[in-house]
Each structure stands twice: as C-alpha cells, then as structure tokens.
Amino acid sequence: MSFFINQLIIGIQLGSQYMMMALGLTLIFGILDISHFAHGHIYMVGAYLLYTFSVLAGINYWVALPICMIILALIGVLVERLVYRPLRGSPSINTFIAAIGLLLAIETLVRGIKKDAVRVPVPVDRSVSVLGMSLEVQRIIVILGALLILLMLQWFIKRTRLGIAIEAMAQDREGASLVGINVNRISALTFAIASALAGVAAVLMAPLGAITPEMGNPLILKAFVIVVIGGLGSMKGAIFGGYILGVIEALGVAYISSTYKDVFAFALLIVILAFRPTGLFGERAA
Numbered sequence: 001m002s003f004f005i006n007q008l009i010i011g012i013q014l015g016s017q018y019m020m021m022a023l024g025l026t027l028i029f030g031i032l033d034i035s036h037f038a039h040g041h042i043y044m045v046g047a048y049l050l051y052t053f054s055v056l057a058g059i060n061y062w063v064a065l066p067i068c069m070i071i072l073a074l075i076g077v078l079v080e081r082l083v084y085r086p087l088r089g090s091p092s093i094n095t096f097i098a099a100i101g102l103l104l105a106i107e108t109l110v111r112g113i114k115k116d117a118v119r120v121p122v123p124v125d126r127s128v129s130v131l132g133m134s135l136e137v138q139r140i141i142v143i144l145g146a147l148l149i150l151l152m153l154q155w156f157i158k159r160t161r162l163g164i165a166i167e168a169m170a171q172d173r174e175g176a177s178l179v180g181i182n183v184n185r186i187s188a189l190t191f192a193i194a195s196a197l198a199g200v201a202a203v204l205m206a207p208l209g210a211i212t213p214e215m216g217n218p219l220i221l222k223a224f225v226i227v228v229i230g231g232l233g234s235m236k237g238a239i240f241g242g243y244i245l246g247v248i249e250a251l252g253v254a255y256i257s258s259t260y261k262d263v264f265a266f267a268l269l270i271v272i273l274a275f276r277p278t279g280l281f282g283e284r285a286a
Helices: 002-032 039-056 061-087 092-113 137-159 161-171 173-178 183-208 216-230 235-255 264-275
Strands: 127-130 133-136
Touching (some): 002 039, 002 133, 002 137, 002 161, 002 183, 002 235, 039 092, 039 183, 039 216, 061 092, 061 183, 127 137, 133 137, 161 183, 216 235, 216 264
C-alpha cells in the first residue's frame, strides 16, 4: 500500500509539472488561437537558466527562481512581438511553421552552447517520513509550488483588470478590441504569463533530473495532449488533465513498464476522445 501511495505522490508531482505547462498553452491557444509548439523549449531554456545562475554563478536557488521567471517572461514577450504578431491574421499553417522553426532554432542554439547533459543540485536534499513512507522534500515543493502558482493565476484572472481583459479577449477578441482593450498589450502579457509558468515548472523540476537540449520535446507533446483532453481553451481542463496524466503515467511505469512511459499519454487521449470528442470540459469552454 505504501508503494502505491508513493507512486501516487510522484504522479501528483508529475501532474503539477504538466499542469503548469498545459495552463500556459491553454492561455495562448484560448486567447490568441496559436499552437505554440516551442513552449516546451521555453521550459528547457528555463532549466538551463537555473543551471547558469545556480551552478555557474553560485546564486541561491530561491533567488534564481524569480530571476528565471522574469527572464522567461521577457523572452515570451519578444517571441510574441517578433515571431507571432507579424503573422496575425494569416493562415494557421503560418504560425505552425513559425513555431516549429522557433523550437528548432532554440534547440540548435542551446546544443551549440552546451550539448552535454547537466544537473542542478537539489536545494533541499533530504526526505521526510510520512505514514512510514520516505518522501523527497523537493517533490513536495513541486506540488505545493504548483498549487500556489495556480491560486495566484486564478486570482489574477478573476480579480484584476488585466486578468478580466485577458478573459474578455478569450471570449471575443473583436468585441474586446471595440470596448478599448489593447489587443497587442494583452497578447504580449499572455505570452509573458505562459512563459513564466514554464519557468516555474522548469526551476521546480530541474533538480529532479538531467537537463538536456531535447528535454522539451516529449514534454510539449504531453502538454498538447492535456490541452486536447481537457478541452481546447479550458483552464479547468488543463488542470484536471495534467493531474490525471501525471497519476496514470506514474502508476503505469510502476505497475506495467517504464518502456511505455510516453505511450500512456496518447492512450489516455484516444480513450477520452472516444467518449468525449470535445474533451473533458470542451463544451463548457465553447
């Protein structure tokens, strides 16, 4: 029983990572109708930034966290301004090609600078005993950090003027523009928030594994699976979908085989879409 609970906690930790990535994608797709396939590589850049600040520069991990978030938010603004904004109003295939080109450019650039895998020391390298189980503190930090970020994002969207403007744009972009909402400003803000979310996920998760130029590839595929499972544009769907996939993946690896780790996401996608073609919350999102 303790083994099952331990795997369940690992699944929730994985789900926290997936949820933060999927929330960023949901914001970008739901508001701007852009499939930002380079989002996983923004995550990868965040992990390398942590390595640069924490290992090479010797900056405290907890100080490096907000620095990485701010830098990735600025990178998100630049990506929106230089890559996607000039393509606004063009066919969707153009933004798709731009996203693929961007992710290839980021991966090639990083590989040219540091192609070998690197690691970041675990900031709290100890375990705690809960109900007779030994749990890594860093995994608990990931879970609690994700919940805190989720609550802050919900408060921002529902309680601030900028958040309400983002929600208005998600519902009707033309209508929002007609009532005086600055579309360019909200678009840039959306990319900044989504990129900062990727930064939080990267900083929290980086100490638990190796950092490589390719680490964003499987993650972005799973994040898109979560977005589709939850319902395109549904934040609630991204939250539930992220945690569902994380738990299924952790239990599948434990009780079936780690060989099929990346298959579980697509199996879940097929099963859910067979019964709910619009995703778990697709109808409400519509």
